[in-house]
Structures are given as structure tokens and as C-alpha cells.
Amino acid sequence: xxxxxxxxxxxxxxxxxxxxxxxxxxxxxxxxxxxxxxxxxxxxxxxxxxxxxxxxxxxxxxxxxxxxxxxxxxxxxxxxxxxxxxxxxxxxxxxxxxxxxxxxxxxxxxxxxxxxxxxxxxxxxxxxxxxxxxxxxxxxxxxxxxxxxxxxxxxxxxxxxxxxxxxxxxxxxxxxxxxxxxxxxxxxxxxxxxxxxxxxxxxxxxxxxxxxxxxxxxxxxxxxxxxxxxxxxxxxxxxxxxxxxxxxxxxxxxxxxxxxxxxxxxxxxxxxxxxxxxxxxxxxxxxxxxxxxxxxxxxxxxxxxxxxxxxxxxxxxxxxxxxxxxxxxxxxxxxxxxxxxxxx
Numbered sequence: 001x002x003x004x005x006x007x008x009x010x011x012x013x014x015x016x017x018x019x020x021x022x023x024x025x026x027x028x029x030x031x032x033x034x035x036x037x038x039x040x041x042x043x044x045x046x047x048x049x050x051x052x053x054x055x056x057x058x059x060x061x062x063x064x065x066x067x068x069x070x071x072x073x074x075x076x077x078x079x080x081x082x083x084x085x086x087x088x089x090x091x092x093x094x095x096x097x098x099x100x101x102x103x104x105x106x107x108x109x110x111x112x113x114x115x116x117x118x119x120x121x122x123x124x125x126x127x128x129x130x131x132x133x134x135x136x137x138x139x140x141x142x143x144x145x146x147x148x149x150x151x152x153x154x155x156x157x158x159x160x161x162x163x164x165x166x167x168x169x170x171x172x173x174x175x176x177x178x179x180x181x182x183x184x185x186x187x188x189x190x191x192x193x194x195x196x197x198x199x200x201x202x203x204x205x206x207x208x209x210x211x212x213x214x215x216x217x218x219x220x221x222x223x224x225x226x227x228x229x230x231x232x233x234x235x236x237x238x239x240x241x242x243x244x245x246x247x248x249x250x251x252x253x254x255x256x257x258x259x260x261x262x263x264x265x266x267x268x269x270x271x272x273x274x275x276x277x278x279x280x281x282x283x284x285x286x287x288x289x290x291x292x293x294x295x296x297x298x299x300x301x302x303x304x305x306x307x308x309x310x311x312x313x314x315x316x317x318x319x320x321x322x323x324x325x326x327x328x329x330x331x332x333x334x335x336x337x338x339x340x341x342x343x344x
Contacts, residue, residue, distance in 0.1 A: 024245040025110065026103060026185070027255045028054045029127075029233035031070060031080040035253075035262055039069040041087070044099055044221075049343060052082050053256035056343070058100040062190060064090035064221030066099075074231055075128045075160035077244070081231035084189070090221040095197075099190035099220060101230065104344035106288070107145065107175045107182030112237055115143065120169030125185065126234045126241040127163055131156040132227040135218035138188040139165055143205075145182050146173030152202040153214035156228070164241040170205045179288050181344040185235060188213050189220035189228060257284045260291075262339040271303060271323030271331045278309060281317045281338055291342035293317035298336030302329040305336075314342075 033053040040050035044065045047058045051068050064086065071083035082101070090097070114120050125139060140151035148170060154163045175182040188195070191213040198211035220226050232244045247255075261284045271277050281293065290312050295305060306320040317340055323331055 022245075023236045023242060024234045025105060026054075026233045026235050028052065028252050029231070030078055030244070030246065030252070031055075031082050031231050032249045033253050033256045034070045035256065035260060039067065041065075041067050043068045043084070044088075049260070053260065054103060055082055056102040056104065058098065058102040058186070060096055060098040061094055062090050062097040062099055062221060063092075064088055064099060064190060066220070071229060073130070073229055075130075075162075077246075078128070078231050081128075081130075081229045084220065084228045086221055086224050086226040088221075089224050090190070090219075093190070093192050093219065095192040095194045097190060097192035098188070098195065101187040101189065103185040103233070104181045105183040105185070106179050106344065108177050108179060110175055110183050111177055113169070113175070113183075115170050116146075116172060116174030118171055120171045121237050122166055122169050122239045124164060124166045124236055124239055124241050126165070126232070126244070127230055128160055128232040129154070129156050129163055130160045130229040131158060132225060133158065135220075135226075135228075136214065136216040137220075137228075138191075138212075138214040138217055139163075140184075140186040140188060140212060141167055142184040142186055143170065143173055143175065143182070144184060145176050148173050148205055148207055149212050150203060150205045151186075151188075151200070151212055151214065153200075153216055160229075162232070162241075166203075166239045168203055168205065172205065185233070187230065188217065191217060191219075254285055258286070258288050259343045260339075260341050261285075262337060265333075265336055265338050267333045269321075269331055269333075271321070271329055274323055276306065277321045277323065277331075278311065278318045279321060279333075281319065281340070283315055283317065283340055287314045287340060287342040288344070289342050290314055291317065291340040293319070293341075294339045295319055295336045296339070299334050301332040301334075303331035303333060305333070
């Protein structure tokens with residue numbers, strides 16, 4: 001039995017397989033929360049958050065397109081997964097093409113990695129994956145503050161399997177202790193020669209762009225038959241992949257709302273003449289930074305939507321309304337969707 005296996009077994013014995021919480025650095029790793037919606041088509045035309053919270057699709061120049069959805073096809077012990085289904089193939093791959101599932105992490109949340117010091121910690125990334133056919137993809141850690149990369153290939157089969165990858169600690173380049181994007185987890189599903197042109201080495205920190213993606217990389221866009229499923233994403237300090245840390249959906253939702261939240265709102269308010277009125281929208285939780293706030297849809301009686309104002313913070317946003325003509329009126333603003341976005 002390997003040292004890692006022995007340590008994992010010891011952990012199970014000591015805790016009866018119920019490892020203590022707060023190990024997983026990843027939020028929404030079980031794909032429970034999808035505030036923006038459960039399905040999106042035409043994914044791949046640009047980088048954006050489409051469905052599942054915290055799971056950004058980073059895409060560059062590819063003509064390939066996919067449908068992204070929250071799926072109920074899962075391994076035992078999970079209710080949801082992230083599914084990508086290729087709808088438009090791209091077999092003529094330009095140099096700078098990419099298609100990535102990206103998870104972004106604030107610098108202040110990964111200080112425990114001791115990156116850039118002689119005591120830099122190893123980290124272990126684990127996740128469950130499945131495809132419609134055998135494939136090889138690449139899982140990368142990226143140090144955004146210092147432009148450093150470390151990636152490893154992983155295999156996908158037609159059955160759910162758990163992948164475990166341990167990354168060496170990096171003694172070069174400390175991570176900023178702030179609320180900005182410092183570290184990222186990237187699942188490369190499609191890449192051009194800008195990222196594949198060099199000779200790839202698994203589990204090596206480096207700065208060379210064309211060595212980031214594995215030499216055996218499969219293109220997700222090689223056929224419209226291609227599918228990819230992932231769930232149970234966990235990143236933890238050390239070289240042992242412990243059992244996935246399940247958190248309640250309510251807790252995961254609150255953690256996600258630090259970066260994005262939306263709700264349907266209806267307001268009834270008295271307005272005098274054509275004067276402007278500010279309506280406050282308290283955020284569900286204190287957000288990462290002052291968000292971009294929008295109101296869409298809905299209808300207004302005796303009032304006009306003017307849009308956002310400069311008055312906004314991590315805890316409250318404001319939107320401006322203008323009353324109708326005449327004296328004091330009862331203005332009703334119905335079924336507007338309020339969105340607050342503070343994503344990294």
C-alpha cells in the first residue's frame with residue numbers, strides 16, 4: 001500500500017469516514033446551485049458564467065459550441081453534475097483556441113498553501129468525471145498573481161470515475177492576500193498550439209504558455225457526439241484526497257451569493273410628481289466587492305425605471321425610479337429581476 005493510501009486509510013479509521021468540515025476550498029463543487037438557470041445553449045462563443053454558480057466557461061476564438069446544463073446523471077452520493085454536450089464541432093483548431101471550465105479563487109482564501117515560501121504545501125485536486133467515450137483532458141492550477149502554471153493529464157471513460165491529482169507546492173511566487181483572483185483551477189477540454197505546442201510535463205510549476213496542456217489532449221469539439229460530465233470537485237491542502245465534503249444546499253447558496261445573486265422583486269411606493277426615488281436592494285450576503293447591479297423585465301405603473309445609481313456597496317445596491325406626472329401617486333414596480341454580480 002502506498003504512503004498516500006495508508007494516510008487515507010488512517011483518516012477513515014480515526015474519523016469513521018466522516019472527515020471534519022472546511023477542507024474543500026471549492027464552492028459548489030457538487031453542482032447544487034444554479035442561480036442563473038439550469039441550461040444554456042451556444043456556450044463557447046465567449047467567456048461567461050452560464051448556469052452553475054462559480055463554474056466559469058473560459059473560451060477563446062473556437063467555432064465549437066456546446067449546451068451546458070445541470071444534470072442529474074451522477075455518481076452515487078451526488079444529486080447533480082455539470083454536463084457539457086457538443087452541439088457544433090470544431091475540427092480545424094486555430095493556435096489560440098481554448099475551451100475551459102474555470103474555477104477562480106480569491107487570494108485571501110488560499111494563504112494556507114504557503115505558496116512562494118520554502119514551506120509551500122502540496123494540494124490535492126479530486127473530482128468525478130464521465131464522458132460518452134474515452135478521452136484525455138488536462139487539469140491545471142494557475143497562479144494568476146505570478147503567471148505560473150502546473151497541470152496534469154487525466155482520463156475520462158464512459159463510467160463515473162474519481163480522479164485524484166496531487167500538485168507539488170510552489171516555492172516561487174506568493175499569492176496576494178486580497179479579494180482578487182489569485183489562483184485558478186482550469187479543466188482544459190479544447191486547446192490550440194499556443195497552449196499545446198511545447199513538451200508537457202505533469203506536475204511541474206513553470207511559466208511557458210505552450211506547455212500548459214497535455215500532449216495527449218482530446219478535443220471536446222472533435223465530434224457532436226462528445227459529452228463531458230463533472231461533479232464532486234474538491235481541492236484541499238496535502239497529498240491525500242479525503243472523502244468529498246458535502247455541504248447543505250443552503251450553505252452552498254450563501255457562499256455562492258458572495259459572488260452573484262438574483263431575485264424577482266416587486267415594489268409599491270408613493271412618489272411625488274416626477275421626482276426621482278431611490279429604492280434600496282440589500283444583498284443576501286456581503287458581496288466580494290461592490291457589484292454590478294441590473295434590473296430586467298417587469299412592468300411599472302405610475303413610474304419609470306431609470307436604472308442604477310452610483311450609490312452601491314458590498315451590502316446594498318440602489319436603483320433609481322421616476323414618478324409619473326401629477327401629485328403623489330402609488331407607483332407599482334412588478335416582477336423585475338434584480339441581479340448583483342461581483343464575480344472574479
